[in-house]
Amino acid sequence: MPVVAESDVAADGAGSESVTTVVVAVVTNLAIAAAKAVAGIVSGSSAMLSEAAHSVADTVTEVLLLASLRRSARPADEAHPLGYGPERYIWALLASIATFAGGAVFAVYDGIHTLVHGEDPRDPVFSYAVLAVAFVLEGYSLLVAWRQVTGEAARMRAPLGLYVKHTPDTAVKAVLLENAAALAGLVLAAGGLLGAQLTGSGVYDGVASLLIGALLVAVAWELGRSNAGYLIGRPLPAAMRAEVREELLSVPHVEGVLELTTLVQGPDEVLIAAKVDFHDLASARQVEAACEDAEAQLRERWPAVRRVYLDPTPTPPPASAAEPSLPPGAVQG
Structure with missing residues (x-):
């Protein structure tokens, strides 16, 4: 959720x-x-x-x-x-x-x-x-x-x-x-x-x-x-999307922005949604505080931002780690 x-x-x-x-x-x-x-x-x-x-x-x-x-x-x-x-x-x-x-x-x-x-x-x-x-x-x-x-x-x-x-x-x-x-x-x-x-x-x-x-x-x-x-449906310009990503990464406890979606709904209505990877040791309270900080920072920099949706999502493990290779000569059964 x-x-x-x-x-x-x-x-x-x-x-x-x-x-x-x-x-x-x-x-x-x-x-x-x-x-x-x-x-x-x-x-x-x-x-x-x-x-x-x-x-x-x-x-x-x-x-x-x-x-x-x-x-x-x-x-x-x-x-x-x-x-x-x-x-x-x-x-x-x-x-x-x-x-x-x-x-x-x-x-x-x-x-x-x-x-x-x-x-x-x-x-x-x-x-x-x-x-x-x-x-x-x-x-x-x-x-x-x-x-x-x-x-x-x-x-x-x-x-x-x-x-x-x-x-x-x-x-x-x-x-x-x-x-x-x-x-x-x-x-x-x-x-x-x-x-x-x-x-x-x-x-x-x-x-x-x-x-x-x-x-x-x-x-x-x-x-x-x-x-x-x-x-x-049009997003923010690419340069502004990059700045939004940088702003999110500056929030405490945020390790990465896995996915970023922006939607311009009107001259003073911009929606921002993102899948964000938080520090593994961050508590639920810290994650909630980080979401509030992210909204505040984004709205301070871009007053047209009206809605911010952040989805805590862990970074998926690399393919090599998720699927370990078999030893030489071994047959997968």
Whole structure:
């Protein structure tokens, strides 16, 4: 029977910060989507209409992310003893589909339509003004997400690049990537408008729409891949698993870690289970104390660790010792 050390203390700070980040993005994108749509109709720019679709898709995405944050925050109960943390990845996966269907498909279609049928560029001054305001607002939303990501990376004691790649907080990752893509999309839309203004040809606008669509496909793919991975079940990164093993080995009376399993259940929910070899002369009380010390050390170093399960398991004897060889010439009967 495994010895269990468990803590159900919730890390509400990071969760509320995620909600704030997503709310800022929702309000920003809703206002920007309306302005881009008006600008696209006034200027006749397919790139501006693609950007409007982009912002609408981002808004829908972030509403789904808000639902994921709320539903995954429910406490554990008898029906779900490990909590509802993984539910956020279902909603976040739907959000990535919304980004693809609502933004990328429209942008690619509008770009192809413009290249095939052409367009009649009109005065782009209003569109330039909208793009400038949108750039400022999207930049602020990106800054909010960036500050949270850097703070969480520091709290997890992980390199920033590694954290962004493997972060279990896919809601913040979605806001970060979508806002970065939004800024790139604004630059592309401005380039399409400028090309159409200087040449009188809608080709530049159509190409800009296609590039915006490709950008959204890349974002949707990355977010879908990340959320699918956590739905299936993803461990801590290899470097962090090695550090967990070292931390366990530093606990008094622990001789070896025979097997280590880690499971990320949410941004602030990591489960650690291990088969641990304790000193043969350690008493039951010392083993229990070692389990408590292990939990305390792990949670102090990684606050996201919520559950620690340690199974006292003796190291199996070497094969040569378990099955002694027969003397030369002897026959096993």
